Amino acid sequence: MHPILQQLAAAAADPAGTAKAWKKATGGKVVGSFPMHFPAEAVHAAGALPVILQENDEPITVGHASIYPFFCGYTRSLVDQAVKDELDYVDAIMFGDHCVQVLSAADMIRVRKPEMKVHFYQLIASLKDAWSEDNALSVLRRLTTALEQTLNVTITEDSLRNSIALFNENRQLIRHLYAQRREGSIKLSSMEMQHIVKSSMIMDKATHNELIKQLTNDLQGTGDKHVGRIPVYLSGHLCQAPKIEVLAMIEECGAYVVDDDLYHGWRYVSTDVDDTSDPLRALARWYIDRNWNAPCPTRLDPKSDWDEWLLNASRNSGAMGMIVLMAKFCEPHYFQYPRIKKTFESNGVPHLLVETEHELVAGGNIRTRVESFVEMIKRQSEKSLAASA
Numbered sequence: 001m002h003p004i005l006q007q008l009a010a011a012a013a014d015p016a017g018t019a020k021a022w023k024k025a026t027g028g029k030v031v032g033s034f035p036m037h038f039p040a041e042a043v044h045a046a047g048a049l050p051v052i053l054q055e056n057d058e059p060i061t062v063g064h065a066s067i068y069p070f071f072c073g074y075t076r077s078l079v080d081q082a083v084k085d086e087l088d089y090v091d092a093i094m095f096g097d098h099c100v101q102v103l104s105a106a107d108m109i110r111v112r113k114p115e116m117k118v119h120f121y122q123l124i125a126s127l128k129d130a131w132s133e134d135n136a137l138s139v140l141r142r143l144t145t146a147l148e149q150t151l152n153v154t155i156t157e158d159s160l161r162n163s164i165a166l167f168n169e170n171r172q173l174i175r176h177l178y179a180q181r182r183e184g185s186i187k188l189s190s191m192e193m194q195h196i197v198k199s200s201m202i203m204d205k206a207t208h209n210e211l212i213k214q215l216t217n218d219l220q221g222t223g224d225k226h227v228g229r230i231p232v233y234l235s236g237h238l239c240q241a242p243k244i245e246v247l248a249m250i251e252e253c254g255a256y257v258v259d260d261d262l263y264h265g266w267r268y269v270s271t272d273v274d275d276t277s278d279p280l281r282a283l284a285r286w287y288i289d290r291n292w293n294a295p296c297p298t299r300l301d302p303k304s305d306w307d308e309w310l311l312n313a314s315r316n317s318g319a320m321g322m323i324v325l326m327a328k329f330c331e332p333h334y335f336q337y338p339r340i341k342k343t344f345e346s347n348g349v350p351h352l353l354v355e356t357e358h359e360l361v362a363g364g365n366i367r368t369r370v371e372s373f374v375e376m377i378k379r380q381s382e383k384s385l386a387a388s389a
């Protein structure tokens, strides 16, 4: 693996170590947030390091005394880490809610760690009401005020605009890698792509930008056009990064991931924030608008259907099928999946549902199903080629 990818993989695998090293080097504060909708730009503008808290691979033990076993792996893991004092490196946790389970996890952390500052901001779930943007704006105002009080700093418009520009650059750099991978001019496995995106959620953004620029440069000409492998689109897995063993297994089965809408993937970088206007209003618009670029099942938006969007996205990527990775007990995903299944089936596009869980081992049954899926697409494609000859 390229040395920069190794560096990013190490940061992604050890958020606590990465954040502690940053603290030691800068003397700054760290604000942890839950995934999906939190505007980390505001934390950066306050001079702190924003870190999106990650599920880890450790068995969940003492945390099970505080959270139901039928909650998703992300929330169970977070509570487990908190009660084991493994999140003590963060100076505060601030988050926007996006589902009942994440709210319950936050409540449990509050109960079990009363000394920890846990601030909660309810961003409006309904995105297309006349008042949605103003409502989001007023929540963001409260959030930035609380950040200022918690960190004892002032967030100026200029500092917020500069942070937005820095984050935009990061999103653009990663999207550029996505585009180059899609067209086959560089080689990046889905596991490596995850290292890139996940490390961006943890590392200092300016440092990350410099590493991605160097990496992009070094990867030029590495593409092999994926000869002989089946292009697939990867969807789902909202808050938690898919286990790298699962990503590796998919590619070992003869597929290659040409594109995705994973949160630890395209979803995270899908949309820039306007860095020329009032920065808080721009963040409120970003929150509303990015549902067009990657519809989210935790939000209510009657004008953008995730299933139709996925069908188009997977077709535009050149994928010959889609693998849906669904985290066990993820209610928003459970709710939307039947529509996705129906849309893909009625349009004759192959798709495979793989349910994952915190305790999952990527072997046996799952491998066989992915192998069969890839083989089925291969045969279908050979058949249609023979028919058209």
Ligand code: SF4
Binding pocket: 072, 073, 074, 075, 098, 099, 100, 101, 102, 238, 239, 240, 298, 327, 329, 330, 331, 332, 333
């Ligand atoms: S959206 Fe799904 S993965 Fe995220 S916290 Fe809720 S249930 Fe868990």
